Amino acid sequence: MSRNSRKIKTEISKSSAKTSGHNKIKSGAKSRHSRMSKEECFLHESDTFSSALQNSDNELDENNSENDSNSEEVDEVENFPIDLAMWDLIQCDPKKCSGRKLARLGFVRTLRLTQRFTGVVLTPVATKCIGPDDREVVEKCGLGVVDCSWAKLAETPFSRMKCAHPRLLPYLIATNPINYGNPCKLSCVEAFAAAFWIVGLKEYGQILLGKFKWGHSFYEVNEELLEMYARCKDGSEVVQKQNEFLKKEKESRLNDNSEDFFNMSSKNFNPNRMVGEMPESDEYDDDIEEEKDEDSKSIKDFNHNLTKQDDIDLLKTKLENI
Numbered sequence: 001m002s003r004n005s006r007k008i009k010t011e012i013s014k015s016s017a018k019t020s021g022h023n024k025i026k027s028g029a030k031s032r033h034s035r036m037s038k039e040e041c042f043l044h045e046s047d048t049f050s051s052a053l054q055n056s057d058n059e060l061d062e063n064n065s066e067n068d069s070n071s072e073e074v075d076e077v078e079n080f081p082i083d084l085a086m087w088d089l090i091q092c093d094p095k096k097c098s099g100r101k102l103a104r105l106g107f108v109r110t111l112r113l114t115q116r117f118t119g120v121v122l123t124p125v126a127t128k129c130i131g132p133d134d135r136e137v138v139e140k141c142g143l144g145v146v147d148c149s150w151a152k153l154a155e156t157p158f159s160r161m162k163c164a165h166p167r168l169l170p171y172l173i174a175t176n177p178i179n180y181g182n183p184c185k186l187s188c189v190e191a192f193a194a195a196f197w198i199v200g201l202k203e204y205g206q207i208l209l210g211k212f213k214w215g216h217s218f219y220e221v222n223e224e225l226l227e228m229y230a231r232c233k234d235g236s237e238v239v240q241k242q243n244e245f246l247k248k249e250k251e252s253r254l255n256d257n258s259e260d261f262f263n264m265s266s267k268n269f270n271p272n273r274m275v276g277e278m279p280e281s282d283e284y285d286d287d288i289e290e291e292k293d294e295d296s297k298s299i300k301d302f303n304h305n306l307t308k309q310d311d312i313d314l315l316k317t318k319l320e321n322i
Helices: 003-078 098-105 132-141 150-155 188-198 202-209 216-221 223-230 235-253 286-308 310-320
Strands: 084-088 108-111 117-122 143-147 163-167
Touching: 084 098, 098 108, 098 143, 098 188, 117 132, 117 188, 132 163, 132 188, 143 188, 188 202, 188 216, 188 223, 202 216, 216 223, 223 235
Parallel strands: 084 108, 084 143, 117 143, 117 163
Antiparallel strands: none
């Protein structure tokens, strides 16, 4: 073999050796990279699993909390000891109707128009006022209301709603957003709550009012009146105390320097707030927030309603004839 041939073979061998060595190095680097990738993947998967487990625990806690809350509400409804009922004349906006909300929550059952109710029924066509002596009937037979619009009383078929114990409510101030500040124009939940306090079952009224963001204000505003009515012996004495109160308040309003509860000239006057506690805005229940403009109109009408005394005198005359 010639010298040139041996030289070429030698160079080829060296080249092959270099290539082989390079491939081994590259293979080793790939192997280390592969091992690193597996370790990183394992750590990543471990972190992901831990995060998912934590999220699962949080969701479970939230679900348990919601379930506990729902369970408490269900227990509250199931354990409510008084049979509550209403005739729904479908005259009100369902989004603003407190009676329908109580029915959706399970506190109130809806009666057919001609269905008879054996308990006490709060209705504007009754001839007797509710009093503490009605407690036994309420506890045994229940409490009912007529869910109708105050603007459509003439259209309401009261004669078709049969009840054993129809009752009037005495003078009270409405604090619901629809008839805010108007005397005697109570919503269904306010009527239930007022009756419960008068007959000595105030705690049941608190439960119902607690389902509305504005509910607490009804008891706060009418505390003096409700306490006075609850101390009476019967409905006749309730009417007597009411008339004494109205006479006293009418005389007080004639005094320009009066700062009594009904003083319209007081710059701090607000039937839902104590003096000095006027907020910039008020928050109502979610399903009636859209009616804030209507609420403002109702507040402006308050002075007009009380000053003329039409509603008060009409109610007073009716009760005096009992």
